[in-house]
Amino acid sequence: xxxxxxxxxxxxxxxxxxxxxxxxxxxxxxxxxxxxxxMMRGLELLIYFNNxxxxxxxGMPEDRFSAKMPNASFSTLKIQPSEPRDSxxxxxxxxxxxxxxxxxxxxxxxxxxxxx
Amino acid sequence: xxxxxxxxxxxxxxxxxxxxxxxxYDTSENNYYLFWYKQPPSRQMILxxxxxxxxxxxxxxxxxxxxxxKAAKSFSLKISDSQLxxxxxxxxxxxxxxxxxxxxxxxxxxxxxxxNP
Numbered sequence: 001x002x003x004x005x006x007x008x009x010x011x012x013x014x015x016x017x018x019x020x021x022x023x024x025x026x027x028x029x030x031x032x033x034x035x036x037x038x039m040m041r042g043l044e045l046l047i048y049f050n051n052x053x054x055x056x057x058x059g060m061p062e063d064r065f066s067a068k069m070p071n072a073s074f075s076t077l078k079i080q081p082s083e084p085r086d087s088x089x090x091x092x093x094x095x096x097x098x099x100x101x102x103x104x105x106x107x108x109x110x111x112x113x114x115x116x
Numbered sequence: 117x118x119x120x121x122x123x124x125x126x127x128x129x130x131x132x133x134x135x136x137x138x139x140x141y142d143t144s145e146n147n148y149y150l151f152w153y154k155q156p157p158s159r160q161m162i163l164x165x166x167x168x169x170x171x172x173x174x175x176x177x178x179x180x181x182x183x184x185x186k187a188a189k190s191f192s193l194k195i196s197d198s199q200l201x202x203x204x205x206x207x208x209x210x211x212x213x214x215x216x217x218x219x220x221x222x223x224x225x226x227x228x229x230x231x232n233p
Contacts, residue, residue: 031219033219033221035221042223042224042225042226043207043221043223045220045221048219048220050219055219056219056220089159091161093161093221095219097219104151104163104166105219105221106163107153107160107161107162109158109159109160110159110160110161112159
């Protein structure tokens with residue numbers, strides 16, 4: 001079975017440009033998580049979707065960040081305009097969340113973003 | 117608020133030795149999950165093992181086992197017969213067991229483990 005798929009794996013862009021990161025969930029999963037990893041702050045949850053609905057976006061740093069789930073298996077994380085401090089590794093994770101059962105989160109390979 | 121603390125930033129052992137990574141957490145919840153994730157140089161986050169707080173028996177996955185001490189809020193990872201491929205960053209993570217809503221994983225800062233030949 002395919003795991004979580006993220007693209008691109010590496011992205012280098014200039015300050016002010018729009019950046020779009022993509023994620024495909026594991027088939028059958030209904031929840032998606034976007035995390036950001038930096039040396040200073042470690043791994044942080046940015047936003048969590050359940051059944052295409054954003055449930056917790058308290059970790060989204062500011063209005064420059066937005067995330068969508070246009071369908072049940074795909075999500076995008078957009079940064080517009082990008083800034084050098086957004087440089088990090090962005091992970092997408094997938095899980096099956098039911099009313100009385102929660103499965104493990106499985107992570108994608110990550111996207112290393114560098115904003116110059 | 118839930119917090120996870122890994123007090124060992126770096127560890128290094130010889131191949132075939134046993135190593136224990138420590139993790140403590142703080143929560144007022146009674147039902148929760150604990151996880152150990154491994155992040156090798158490839159950057160991929162790989163689940164190593166998980167423990168449900170209501171289960172008293174320590175989880176085991178092949179060479180990996182945990183020592184879960186609920187009262188002490190401690191969740192250490194033991195790697196037996198360590199292999200070169202175990203070299204990675206190891207993250208302890210915590211998640212409450214909600215009825216509904218938040219599924220947030222809270223991560224520790226990580227322990228960088230190096231297995232030497």
